[in-house]
Amino acid sequence: MLKKTVFAGFGGQGVLMMGYVLAFSAMRDGLQVTYLPSYGAEVRGGTANCTVVVSDEEIASPVSSSPDFAVVLNRPSMMKYQGVMTSGGIMILNSSLVDVDPSRKDLDVVKVPANDIAAELGSDRTLNMIMLGAFVAKTGISSVDSVMNGLGEIVKGKNARIMELNRKGLERGAAYALREQKVSR
Amino acid sequence: MSEKVLMRGTHVVAEAAVRAGCRFYAGYPITPQNELPEYMSDAMARLEDGTFIQAESELAAINMVIGASIAGARAMTSSSSPGISLKQEGFSFLAAQELPAVIVNIMRGSPGLGNIAPSQGDYFQATRGGGHGDYRSIVLAPASGQEMADLTRKAFDYADRYRIPVMILADGMMGQMMEPVLLPESIDPRKLPPKPWILNGAKGRPSRVIKSLLLDPSVEEAHNWKLVRKHEMIGREISDAETDLMDDARIAVIAYGTAARIAKGAIKRVRETGLKVGLLRPVTLWPFPEKVFRGLDESVENFLVFEMSTGQMLEDVKLSLAGRGEVHFYGRPGGPIPTPDEVAKVISRLYHRQKL
Amino acid sequence: MAKLVFKRPKTLKQVISHYCPGCGHGIIHRLIAEVIEDLDIGEKTIGVPPAGCAVLAYNYIDVDMAEAAHGRATAVATGIKRILPDRIVFAYQGDGDMAAIGTAETIHAANRGENITCIFVNNGVYGMTGGQMAPTTILGQLSTTTPGGRDMARDGGPLDLSEMLALTSGSVYIERTAVNSPKNVRRTKKAIAKAFKSQMANRGFSLVEILSPCPTNWKMSPVDSHRWIDKVAASVFPLRVIKDKTEES
Numbered sequence: 098m099l100k101k102t103v104f105a106g107f108g109g110q111g112v113l114m115m116g117y118v119l120a121f122s123a124m125r126d127g128l129q130v131t132y133l134p135s136y137g138a139e140v141r142g143g144t145a146n147c148t149v150v151v152s153d154e155e156i157a158s159p160v161s162s163s164p165d166f167a168v169v170l171n172r173p174s175m176m177k178y179q180g181v182m183t184s185g186g187i188m189i190l191n192s193s194l195v196d197v198d199p200s201r202k203d204l205d206v207v208k209v210p211a212n213d214i215a216a217e218l219g220s221d222r223t224l225n226m227i228m229l230g231a232f233v234a235k236t237g238i239s240s241v242d243s244v245m246n247g248l249g250e251i252v253k254g255k256n257a258r259i260m261e262l263n264r265k266g267l268e269r270g271a272a273y274a275l276r277e278q279k280v281s282r
Numbered sequence: 283m284s285e286k287v288l289m290r291g292t293h294v295v296a297e298a299a300v301r302a303g304c305r306f307y308a309g310y311p312i313t314p315q316n317e318l319p320e321y322m323s324d325a326m327a328r329l330e331d332g333t334f335i336q337a338e339s340e341l342a343a344i345n346m347v348i349g350a351s352i353a354g355a356r357a358m359t360s361s362s363s364p365g366i367s368l369k370q371e372g373f374s375f376l377a378a379q380e381l382p383a384v385i386v387n388i389m390r391g392s393p394g395l396g397n398i399a400p401s402q403g404d405y406f407q408a409t410r411g412g413g414h415g416d417y418r419s420i421v422l423a424p425a426s427g428q429e430m431a432d433l434t435r436k437a438f439d440y441a442d443r444y445r446i447p448v449m450i451l452a453d454g455m456m457g458q459m460m461e462p463v464l465l466p467e468s469i470d471p472r473k474l475p476p477k478p479w480i481l482n483g484a485k486g487r488p489s490r491v492i493k494s495l496l497l498d499p500s501v502e503e504a505h506n507w508k509l510v511r512k513h514e515m516i517g518r519e520i521s522d523a524e525t526d527l528m529d530d531a532r533i534a535v536i537a538y539g540t541a542a543r544i545a546k547g548a549i550k551r552v553r554e555t556g557l558k559v560g561l562l563r564p565v566t567l568w569p570f571p572e573k574v575f576r577g578l579d580e581s582v583e584n585f586l587v588f589e590m591s592t593g594q595m596l597e598d599v600k601l602s603l604a605g606r607g608e609v610h611f612y613g614r615p616g617g618p619i620p621t622p623d624e625v626a627k628v629i630s631r632l633y634h635r636q637k638l
Numbered sequence: 639m640a641k642l643v644f645k646r647p648k649t650l651k652q653v654i655s656h657y658c659p660g661c662g663h664g665i666i667h668r669l670i671a672e673v674i675e676d677l678d679i680g681e682k683t684i685g686v687p688p689a690g691c692a693v694l695a696y697n698y699i700d701v702d703m704a705e706a707a708h709g710r711a712t713a714v715a716t717g718i719k720r721i722l723p724d725r726i727v728f729a730y731q732g733d734g735d736m737a738a739i740g741t742a743e744t745i746h747a748a749n750r751g752e753n754i755t756c757i758f759v760n761n762g763v764y765g766m767t768g769g770q771m772a773p774t775t776i777l778g779q780l781s782t783t784t785p786g787g788r789d790m791a792r793d794g795g796p797l798d799l800s801e802m803l804a805l806t807s808g809s810v811y812i813e814r815t816a817v818n819s820p821k822n823v824r825r826t827k828k829a830i831a832k833a834f835k836s837q838m839a840n841r842g843f844s845l846v847e848i849l850s851p852c853p854t855n856w857k858m859s860p861v862d863s864h865r866w867i868d869k870v871a872a873s874v875f876p877l878r879v880i881k882d883k884t885e886e887s
């Protein structure tokens with residue numbers, strides 16, 4: 098198994114954190130991982146992305162010409178990555194901000210109204226965890242439990258209320274993705 | 283046993299340096315290695331005997347490192363291409379005065395200001411000594427998070443053992459990428475072997491001078507030859523390369539650092555289509571692992587050098603092969619990160635053209 | 639009848655700014671463009687922006703521009719001016735560029751009385767590289783390389799480069815201004831105009847230091863960063879004419 102995922106959106110949407118949490122949790126699951134963020138002026142310029150590779154054997158290249166999965170939080174990212182994804186790839190799309198469908202028909206697209214769910218939870222900050230929850234539930238690349246434990250270790254010492262919000266975000270995202278799947282079947 | 287950590291390359295180098303007993307860091311901000319001084323500014327403050335200085339320039343930083351080395355500390359500086367150019371004078375003085383120091387170059391797209399993307403354009407500058415004069419510096423090229431840690435430890439050990447500057451030559455991708463890493467155990471710098479040559483005040487001993495002004499040409503000549511003997515010893519003792527899938531290979535891809543990682547991905551792809559291709563990855567760029575080239579099976583007659591430059595290591599490969607086989611080149615200078623697919627295509631095209 | 643109260647100076651290219659919200663560089667670019675237009679020197683001005691957030695000044699100010707290495711702008715400007723003494727040559731430098739890596743070049747250009755103008759943008763941090771300490775960072779101020787705040791014993795105090803330059807015999811006009819209020823913006827424009835005119839009159843080295851907000855790296859809102867300049871920055875770097883010998887011959 099070797100899966101390459103890109104996370105992409107505006108700077109400030111928690112894109113890099115999403116990728117880091119996945120990479121960290123997969124490492125704790127005993128898998129090989131690489132995490133490669135966009136960096137420097139590029140980040141301040143508005144867009145941020147990172148590539149996470151998860152595998153059960155040695156990972157050669159941390160860059161990805163054709164990701165298997167994409168988690169996209171805004172429209173420019175959707176436009177950018179839909180063209181390069183592998184056929185049959187899974188795209189988790191923030192439908193609160195992206196109101197057009199990808200033109201590719203060979204992708205499995207899950208639309209998650211993440212900003213709306215975040216608003217219901219009372220914090221924009223949960224946006225990335227909602228998307229991450231949907232992503233792990235849909236792809237099975239990790240589990241909500243692993244990710245939750247991973248997150249707990251990463252933000253050690255952060256206050257309990259924020260952790261609780263993040264947990265809710267992950268769960269809501271995961272539940273949404275699973276429900277979507279049932280409906281589409 | 284300690285657990286693996288997930289850290290970016292620049293942080294790994296910084297933490298590995300602290301654990302290797304580095305107690306002096308001086309540097310100047312430049313992307314894509316800012317996280318290294320930022321980490322050090324905090325790490326050194328936490329140590330009772332740690333010093334961090336944000337110097338006013340790279341030139342000042344390398345000279346501060348020279349001073350700390352003269353005073354006996356394990357000392358380090360880091361930068362990226364344009365800043366490394368400013369340190370070149372210092373490299374020459376370190377080499378001339380036989381001072382240990384560790385220098386990290388997280389290369390970026392150049393020449394000039396260039397950009398902040400990963401590149402391998404500083405190979406010549408690094409492996410030909412780094413500054414003016416007739417000398418060499420040890421150059422180590424990590425290709426993974428784990429090697430960022432392990433080679434940092436080695437860099438400090440080699441620097442002290444041979445009294446020579448050691449450069450860790452990585453690039454923006456190695457610096458920014460995170461991989462699980464098992465960090466080496468910490469050593470206490472006070473338990474390191476004493477350095478009988480440092481300047482610490484001539485208490486109860488004759489005074490010492492550390493210098494590089496050798497006005498008498500015959501003395502300078504003798505000093506140059508002395509450095510050469512040291513270089514030859516280093517060549518015998520530490521040159522290192524990784525070979526992968528070379529047993530049945532008809533083409534050897536030769537690449538270091540980030541390019542080697544991309545090449546590995548490419549080789550995996552072409553192997554799936556039945557092509558017999560292997561990898562030779564120099565870990566020490568100076569001393570260049572010539573022995574490994576000479577030890578290659580006679581049946582390998584095609585060599586593809588792949589660099590994120592217009593072809594620099596290429597020259598060392600040709601020198602090491604000394605006319606044997608056919609040497610091909612694929613390069614991407616200036617910062618774009620080539621993909622494994624792209625390199626796989628280059629390999630297969632070559633494979634078929636050569637009717638292998 | 640409608641009266642025109644606002645227009646883009648021709649010398650300012652019509653492009654979208656890459657600067658962060660609330661950044662002072664854009665205002666300063668505009669002021670320079672206005673002065674160049676007022677003095678009608680667009681066809682004989684040459685700018686030298688070195689590495690720093692404003693290295694891209696050539697994307698905005700529509701005059702000849704030569705990019706310089708970090709810290710070397712005054713040396714490059716010196717070379718240009720000596721070959722073309724009737725052109726107006728200005729360097730546009732950040733505080734890291736001017737007061738850290740380029741201190742030697744700056745002091746010696748001033749001391750030789752090079753007839754150039756330096757626009758010295760003091761935002762108290764290294765903007766382009768992501769908010770490290772600058773020589774002008776204030777004691778106690780947080781930056782990515784002073785995680786515990788700038789500390790006198792470890793890092794030294796903020797450097798008054800302009801005051802130091804005033805001591806050199808070749809400097810003729812040095813003023814410190816800010817761009818955090820309409821009044822200060824107007825004052826800054828006057829100072830830039832005066833510096834350029836002084837150069838046109840062959841007086842010698844002129845410099846305008848401008849306290850400029852960097853909300854991104856200060857981690858403040860634009861409004862708070864304007865207040866911070868008044869309350870904190872300007873108490874360490876007082877806004878004033880530091881040296882003026884433009885009337886003497």
Ligand SMILES: Cc1ncc(C[n+]2csc(CCOP(=O)(O)OP(=O)(O)O)c2C)c(N)n1
Nearest residue numbers: 312689690691708732733734735764765766
């Ligand atoms: C020799 C060299 N060292 C370091 C750098 C990286 N660098 C680019 S701009 C800059 C400093 C930016 O700060 P400042 O001059 O204060 O300008 P600002 O970006 O804040 O406007 C640095 C360190 C470089 N380009 N060249």
